[in-house]
Amino acid sequence: MELLVLITVILVIVAIAKVMRSNELSTQLTEDEEYVSLSEIKTQGFLYALFGFILFATLIMQMVGWGKYILPVSASEHGDAIDDLFYVTMYLILFVFFVTHLFLFGFIFKYYKKKGQKALWYPHNNKIEMLWTVIPAIVLIALVFYGLFTWDKVMYPKEDKNSINVELVGKQFDWTVRYSGKDNVLGEANFSAITSSNTLGVLHKVSLDSALSSTLASIKLLDKKVKELDSLVNKAGWIGKCEELDDAETQLSAWKANERRLKKLIKQNANFKASEDDIVLVNDTLWLPKGRTVNFTFRSKDVIHSAYFPHFRAQMNCVPGMKTVFTFKPRYTAEEMKVEAAKEGKTFRMYELICNKICGASHYKMRLPIVVLEQKEFDAKMASKKTFANEIGLK
Numbered sequence: 001m002e003l004l005v006l007i008t009v010i011l012v013i014v015a016i017a018k019v020m021r022s023n024e025l026s027t028q029l030t031e032d033e034e035y036v037s038l039s040e041i042k043t044q045g046f047l048y049a050l051f052g053f054i055l056f057a058t059l060i061m062q063m064v065g066w067g068k069y070i071l072p073v074s075a076s077e078h079g080d081a082i083d084d085l086f087y088v089t090m091y092l093i094l095f096v097f098f099v100t101h102l103f104l105f106g107f108i109f110k111y112y113k114k115k116g117q118k119a120l121w122y123p124h125n126n127k128i129e130m131l132w133t134v135i136p137a138i139v140l141i142a143l144v145f146y147g148l149f150t151w152d153k154v155m156y157p158k159e160d161k162n163s164i165n166v167e168l169v170g171k172q173f174d175w176t177v178r179y180s181g182k183d184n185v186l187g188e189a190n191f192s193a194i195t196s197s198n199t200l201g202v203l204h205k206v207s208l209d210s211a212l213s214s215t216l217a218s219i220k221l222l223d224k225k226v227k228e229l230d231s232l233v234n235k236a237g238w239i240g241k242c243e244e245l246d247d248a249e250t251q252l253s254a255w256k257a258n259e260r261r262l263k264k265l266i267k268q269n270a271n272f273k274a275s276e277d278d279i280v281l282v283n284d285t286l287w288l289p290k291g292r293t294v295n296f297t298f299r300s301k302d303v304i305h306s307a308y309f310p311h312f313r314a315q316m317n318c319v320p321g322m323k324t325v326f327t328f329k330p331r332y333t334a335e336e337m338k339v340e341a342a343k344e345g346k347t348f349r350m351y352e353l354i355c356n357k358i359c360g361a362s363h364y365k366m367r368l369p370i371v372v373l374e375q376k377e378f379d380a381k382m383a384s385k386k387t388f389a390n391e392i393g394l395k
């Protein structure tokens, strides 16, 4: 069957080549001045002009008709600078697009072949070459610098004493938010201390002890399993169990490494006070105070995710093994945003955080509602949540 398909494909290619060749030969035989008639050329010229007109008309119609679907005014203060950069670039592109295409279709129409008309042979002009090389180069350099200045302004804002620190951790496939609590300091975290109840591995004497005891329990179980498998493979000669034994041994050595790391952390006997008032919310809502600078720290527990806040014009990658940062100040609650959007003839429903990296099969699930609250409401919301100390049974 596959051979038949292959032969058919080859035969079709050969047939097309033969048809093209015969067409070429017949053209050579019949070729003369009027092979394409002047009236045909005229029709082509008109068709090009019509095509150009339809292209411009549909583009303008789309821009006018669908403009209301682009994002409303920025919900964060720095966002205006990003919007300005976007619009300057966009208007420039549109200007160049319209001018170049006007020339393209206009000239095809203006200079279609007419009776007795001869084409002008005009191979080179240094002045024109200079113009269309230097002007775009200057414009692009200016755009690059404008982009760099905007980046600088957005990424390194002035330090704000009234800011709050929030950590956002992505994992396949949800978000965990950690607020720094009353002291505004995020407690230390370490992956070795991660347990089912301490998903971020926040460090505290109590959480370290419970991580160590669950690590020891896992070691005990695996140790037993390895011994059983070992006797099956080495004493009873059950070769089929070799792979299982290898896996169990690898897991056992990983857990033993975790035990060593935890013991080292416990030995340091550090003061983990900062983590006590932290508030950890798994797959909940991102509550933000209005008019206050929020310093975000981003982390990932598995692959690269990207925390994307479209309404706030912010995005930052969450990379396993490192911390990334971004700072912004929300300026409208959802209700205020509805009013602002309506002023522009746009609709607004809700703020949300979405993952902007295709991070796996359920990537689409990585979204978290964002609610911007007035300071008082925000404080009340935080007071209603369990602190890390509550979670580990300290208070």
Ligand SMILES: [Cu+2]
Pocket (backbone or CB within 6 Å): 170, 171, 304, 305, 306, 355, 356, 357, 358, 359, 363, 366
């Ligand atoms: Cu993701």
